[in-house]
Each structure stands twice: as structure tokens, then as C-alpha cells.
Amino acid sequence: MKIDYVIKEIKKKKELKDLSEDFIKDRVNEYIKTRKIELSNLDERSGIYKTMFKEIRKICFDSYGLFKSGKSLKTHISTKERLNYYPVIYEKIFEIIGKPNKILDLGCGLNPLSYDFLGCNPEYYAVDLSESELETVNNYFKENKIKGKTYCLDLLKLDYSALPKVDVAFLFKVLESLENIHKNVSYTILSKINSKWIVVSFSKKSITGKPIIKKGRSWLKRMLAELGYWYEVLDIGDEIFYIIKKS
Ligand SMILES: C[S@@+](CC[C@H](N)C(=O)[O-])C[C@H]1O[C@@H](n2cnc3c(N)ncnc32)[C@H](O)[C@@H]1O
Known part of the structure; x- marks a missing residue:
């Protein structure tokens, strides 16, 4: 079996059809490397292939496919959750860090469409895996004459x-x-980002709407202590924000 076959099969799922082939290829290569699987010897009817296929497709779906649900703040799962809170989120963040001239939004989804809530006019740089989200963001930048770029x-x-x-x-x-x-x-990621401030957020609810029990994210606190970065936590609506200062 060739890796291109696996990629093609994974992309058959409607939500994953636009996912980059490179991303899927990396996940397949990681999977077969850690399990010492020889792809060329693998039969598509074998249990090993079926398990591999399901696991990789789930990884792709969880990080990419799950959120592709519309072209506006109201219909996109992540932004819909914070629609009522946008003004207060940005106000509270900027109270701590000051109003920015340049913003980099990593794994942006449709969040750049909340530009009007920022209360300032920064340059806006938006990064995502999804070409289709970035196209929506680009159109929005053009229509609203926002100085920005997508990656x-x-x-x-x-x-x-x-x-x-x-x-x-x-x-x-x-x-x-x-x-x-x-x-x-x-x-x-935190150490490589070229910015004085980083804001990390987590949802307090799972995708099914149930509260997430382990919302402390002790792994992030441990990392921030190791990196020696100062941080403050804001709890707004259904989301927890870590305002991190790189020193
Ligand atoms: C839960 S959504 C959050 C979107 C946005 N940040 C928000 O809060 O409204 C996660 C986003 O991260 C993007 N993403 C997931 N894995 C990524 C990766 N490895 N590189 C870049 N973007 C990624 C997805 O395409 C998706 O748009």
C-alpha cells in the first residue's frame, strides 16, 4: 500500500476534504514509525490497517474537521461560544497588555472576524491549517480594509x-x-513565538457541552514555570484565558 492511498481515503470524509495532504502524511508517518509498521506490506483488509485508518482519521477530525461548521462567528462552534463575551474578553486582555499594533492569531479559525470587537485597529496576521477558513478571513480583511495577511x-x-x-x-x-x-x-511553540505577549485559551466545556473536569491544565502551568514566563488567568464566559508575558 502507498501512503497516497491512505491520504486519499482519509480525505474522502467530507469535513477533511480540504485538509492539507502534508498534515495527513506527517500523521501517517508518525503512526507507522512508532509502531514499526511497514506500509508497503500492509493490506487494506487487515485489522492493523483498519485500526490505523480509524485512529489517524480521528486525529485529523479532532484537530481540523470538528470545527468546520460555517462561515460566520455565529455558526462556527468556537466563536459562537464566545460571541456574547468578545467585547469584555478583548477589554480585559488589553487592560493587562495594552492595545496592540500587531496581532498574530495562531490556529485562528474564524476568530479574526471578531476584529470589530478589538476596540483598536491593529495589523492582523492569521494562521491556520484550513485553506477554506483562511479564504473567508482574507475576504473579510479585504472587504473591511483591514491590514492583514493569512498563512x-x-x-x-x-x-x-x-x-x-x-x-x-x-x-x-x-x-x-x-x-x-x-x-x-x-x-x-511558546518559546518560538516571536511576541512579548501570548494569550492561550481553553474551553470550559467539551464539544458535547459537558463541563471539562480537568480544566486546570496543570501541564501548561508546569511549562510556564519551566520557561520562567509570568502569567495571569482570566475566567470569562465558557473560556479560561492565560495572559502570558515572555521575559
Ligand atoms: C477549536 S478551533 C479554534 C479556532 C479559533 N482559535 C477560535 O478559538 O475561535 C481550532 C483551530 O485550530 C486549527 N488547527 C488545528 N491544528 C492545527 C495545526 N496543526 N496547525 C494550524 N492550525 C491548526 C483548526 O483548523 C481550527 O481552525
Whole structure:
């Protein structure tokens, strides 16, 4: 079996049809490497293939497919949750960090469409895996004459050299899914981001709407202590925000 076959099969799921082939390829390569599976010897009817296929498709779906549910703040799951809170979220964040001139939104989804709630007019740089979300964001920037740029980039590749230096970087509801794929990857991400401030957020609810029991995210607190970064926690609506200062 060839890797292209696996990629093609995974992309057959409607929500994953636009996911980058590179992203899927990396996940397949990681999977077969850790389990010492020889792809060329694998039969598509075998249990090993079926398990591999299901697990990789789930990884792709959880980080990418789950959120593709519309083209506006109201219909997109992540932004819908915080629609009523946007003004207060940005007000409270900027009370701590000051109003930024440049924002980098990593794993942005449709969050850049909340630009009007910012209460200032920064340059806006938006990064995501999803070409289709970025197209919506780009159109929004153009229509509203916002100085901004989008980047289609896999944060797990850890190469951020194309991204600009900014005043604040947002990592809203994205680190957890990256941690599920590469444990402790957040440590490298946080240290590599070229920004004085970083705001990381987590949802207090699971996708089914049930409260998340372990919402403390002790792994993030441990990393921040190791990195020696100051932080403050804000609890707003259904979300927890870590306002992090890189020193
Ligand atoms: C839960 S959504 C959050 C969207 C937005 N940050 C928000 O809070 O409204 C997660 C987003 O991260 C993106 N994403 C997931 N894995 C990624 C990766 N490895 N590199 C870049 N973006 C990724 C997804 O495409 C999706 O748009």
C-alpha cells in the first residue's frame, strides 16, 4: 500500500476534504514509525490497517474537521461560544497588555472576524491549517480594509520563520488538540513565538457541552514555570484565558 492511498481515503470524509495532504502524511508517518509498521506490506483488509485508518482519521477530525461548521462567528462552534463575551474578553486582555499594533492569531479559525470587537485597529496576521477558513478571513480583511495577511501553516511543524514579530499572539482553543498529537509541543511553540505577549485559551466545556473536569491544565502551568514566563488567568464566559508575558 502507498501512503497516497491512505491520504486519499482519509480525505474522502467530507469535513477533511480540504485538509492539507502534508498534515495527513506527517500523521501517517508518525503512526507507522512508532509502531514499526511497514506500509508497503500492509493490506487494506487487515485489522492493523483498519485500526490505523480509524485512529489517524480521528486525529485529523479532532484537530481540523470538528470545527468546520460555517462561515460566520455565529455558526462556527468556537466563536459562537464566545460571541456574547468578545467585547469584555478583548477589554480585559488589553487592560493587562495594552492595545496592540500587531496581532498574530495562531490556529485562528474564524476568530479574526471578531476584529470589530478589538476596540483598536491593529495589523492582523492569521494562521491556520484550513485553506477554506483562511479564504473567508482574507475576504473579510479585504472587504473591511483591514491590514492583514493569512498563512496556511501546520503549527506542529514548528517552523515559524515566515511569521512576523508581533505585540501579542493568540492561541485560542488550539493547544490542547496539538498536545493530543505531540505531547509537550506547547513548550516549543511558546518559546518560538516571536511576541512579548501570548494569550492561550481553553474551553470550559467539551464539544458535547459537558463541563471539562480537568480544566486546570496543570501541564501548561508546569511549562510556564519551566520557561520562567509570568502569567495571569482570566475566567470569562465558557473560556479560561492565560495572559502570558515572555521575559
Ligand atoms: C477549536 S478551533 C479554534 C479556532 C479559533 N482559535 C477560535 O478559538 O475561535 C481550532 C483551530 O485550530 C486549527 N488547527 C488545528 N491544528 C492545527 C495545526 N496543526 N496547525 C494550524 N492550525 C491548526 C483548526 O483548523 C481550527 O481552525
